Amino acid sequence: MSNHKDLQKLSAAGLLISLGIIYGDIGTSPLYVFKAIIGTEHSSLSQQISQTLVLGGVSLIFWTLTLQTTLKYVVITLRADNKGEGGIFSLFSLVRRKAKWLIIPAVVGGCALLADGIITPPITISSAIEGLTVYYPNLPTVQIVIAIIAGLFIIQQFGTSLVGKAFGPIMFLWFTMMGVLGIGYIIQMPWILKAINPYYAYQLLTSNYNAFIILGAVFLCTTGAEALYSDLGHCGRDNIRISWIYVKVCLILNYMGQAVWLLQREGKVVDLAMNNPFYKIMPEWFLIFGIGIATVAAIIASQALISGSFTLIAEAVRLNLWPKVKINYPSEQKGQLYVPSVNWLLCAGCIGVVLLFQHSARMEAAYGLSITVAMLMTTILVSKFLQRKKAPTYIIASFLVVYLLIEGTFLLGNLVKFVHGGWFTLTIGLVLFLVMWTWHTARKIKNRYVKFIEVDDYFNIIKEMSEDESVPKYASQLVYLTSANFNSEIESKIIYSILQKQPKRADVYWLVHVDVVDEPYKREYEVDFLVPGKLIRIDFKLGFRVEQQINLLFRKVVEELVKNGEVDITSRYKSLNKHKIVGDFRFVVIEKVLSRSHNLSFYEKFIMFIYTQLKKVSLSEERNFGLDLSFVTVEKVPLMLTSPDSVELHRV
Structure with a gap:
């Protein structure tokens, strides 16, 4: 934990690490931005090189990086840190109390990313x-x-902290190389610096009928701002x-x-498929080294994005916006995680993209x-954050x-890109949105049918049953996971399970409740x-970045209670008690099954169908909470029961 906090302070190590982790996406955009501005394979767009086009292009890139990346993200959005954490879900956690509808921009933005x-x-990688x-x-x-993409996804499971150490110096080399190559050409035509004047950007946009297409190409220079x-x-x-x-100066x-x-x-008219200006400004002898460094930089950029996707999904799982999936922690380093299901889905998607489009152009x-959609959503959430900050x-x-x-x-x-392939990412985004929205809405529908009752009405009967030796003992310590937010309440299903389904006598009954809080790393009980x-x-209060290992946390709490003499977990069986042997623990997980859905609207039935x-x-509740499966009983109960008074019967 300490080393993590140290890296957050301004230091040479922190600067080097941020070069390696953060700027991969934005730092590799010079590979393809100018190529995209000047023209693509669609012959209608291949343009003659003119002063207006080139100076306007540079001007647009400069002002996009200044207004979009520097002002919006580096100056304003970085203020919205949730106890040191960033990202669209951290931002959502900061403002979600403001309004219920904010879940929509958060989910849309997460899916777009x-x-x-x-x-x-x-x-x-293709451009390199x-x-x-x-x-x-x-x-x-x-x-x-x-082959490179497949290799990249295969190594994810071993953790990337090892490779990560080399990222900083390599990216420093990459940015310095880009800056030096640029200077080599600027010396030949110093007046190019006047392109900083926004007039050239304005001139290009007003004089060119392809203005919107050019804007779509210019936008590629700021795509990594969200990752930042x-x-x-x-x-x-x-x-x-x-x-x-x-980084900005070198770019x-x-x-x-x-x-x-x-x-x-x-x-x-330059054939850009063969002549990428990025490689053309390299001296002949340096080209092979340049391509090598570019390839490594491209792999690092991809790595940063993959790690970002894992973090995003892990947060979504804890905020109940994504099905419960297996999350591994390959190394001790904080924030290092690996989500196998997402890894292979991304891998298949990336290979699909390469096969579908073939060329970077x-x-x-x-x-x-x-990514434009994601940025718009961040804008909405940041404005709410500024409101919260008064x-x-x-x-x-x-x-x-x-x-x-x-x-x-x-x-x-x-x-304009929709027809040329934009449909591909939007379709994937829509599928992801459907998954997140279903998971979120189904939970709300289920909660509507969960009945809570006053727990103190049952104190006496639970106490009496615990001491009633005519009921066979189910376990020494019986643990139920409850979703009741208040100590005074309990689900009727739990009482039904203890007293009626199969009366369960135990020496001590435990109720465990997990509350996911807005602070990323909170661990309290x-x-x-x-x-x-x-x-x-x-009651556990866990941050949305904390691994929910209830088995471990519960044991820790019980150990502390025993140490303080607040609870006795020694077996009550006479033969075991005299030897001070600890009693057995049993977890009961109650799974609510949707049996009858005729009370639901068509939309809700559709949501519940996808949810099923x-x-x-997805992972079962018991696996998700990290419970030891040999001590778990899963009881299925219907979510809805038809009330008997709605049925008419005639006795003959």
Whole structure:
């Protein structure tokens, strides 16, 4: 824990690590942005190189990076840290008390980010490998890209902290290389610096009938901004802000260098499939090294995105927005996790993208649409955060107006991409949205039918049954997981299970309740002795980033209670008691099954149908809570019962 906090402070190590983790996506965009601006494989878009196009392109890139990445994310959004953690779900946890509908932008944004994770590795790795076609025109790039992607996903299960240590220095080398290459060309045409003037951006957008298509291409230079906020917890705000200055300078220098190379070919139509300006500004002798560094940088960019997807899903599971899935912790490093199901889904998706689009130029057409949606959702949530922080109304209003306008324009520019492949990421995003929305809504429907009763009405009868030797003993210590938020309540199903389903006599009954709180790493518990020595309730308050190992946590609490002499767990069987042998523990998990659904509307029936299918592939409650399966009894109870007075019968 300490080393994690140290990395959040401003330090050379923190700066280096943030270079390695955060800027992969945004840092590899020079590989394809200018190529996308000047024209793509669609012949209607291949444009003659003109001064207006190139200077306007650089100007648009500069102002997009300044307004979108620097101002919105680095300056404003990084303030919205949830006890040091960032990302769309951390932001949602900060503001969800404000309004119920905020769940919608949070879920839409989360799905858009995951969908984007399927297209980022293919486009960055393809762009890097395609540089080799200069040497080997017939190189099977598709096969090489698939092999790299497959390898990348296979190593995830071993944890990436080992590789992670090398990421920082390699990315430092990458950014420095880009800056130096850019300067080499800027010296040849220093007046390129005037492109910083926003007039050139305005001139390009007003004079070119392809303005929206160009905007869609320019947007690719800021696609990694969301990842920058998501990784706040790994590096800390100060490290991100300081390292971004260096990264931005190197990026701008490289874009300007590419612009000079293009201006030297003014008036010509350049075949960009063969001539990527990114590689063209490298000296001949350096090209092979440049491609090597670019490939490693592309792999690092993909790695950062994959890790981000794992964190996103783990948070969604804890916030009850995603089916319970297996989450592994391959290394001791905080925040290092591996979600096998998501890993292989992403792997299949990435390979699918490579096979479907084949070339990076075609992927550019599909890229950026879903990420614009994610950015719009972040804008909505950040405005709510500013409201919570009591920022002046005019600041919140101008923030909303400016960014809804900028991102709305980019969205329109990116909508052109729908037909060229944008449909692919949007379809994936929709499927993910359906899963999250179903899981969230089904839980609300189920909770509607859970009946809570006053627990103190049953104190006496539970106490009497515990001492009634005519009832066979079920377990020494009997533990139930309860969803009742208040100590005074209990589900009627639990009382039914103890007293009626098969009367369960025990020496001590335990009720365990888990509450997921808005602080990421909170770990607290409360104990309430409802009937001293007979009925005890434990409430766990766990952050949305904490692993819910109830088995472990419960044992720890019981050990502390025994140590303090607050509870006695020695077996009550005479032969075992005299030897001070600990009694047995048994967990009972009550699973609510939807048997009759005629009270539900068509929409609710549809939601419950999908929910039932998802439940089949998700982890069971007992596995999700990390319970030892040899001590668990699962009892199925119907969620809804038809009341007998609605049935008419005639006796003859």
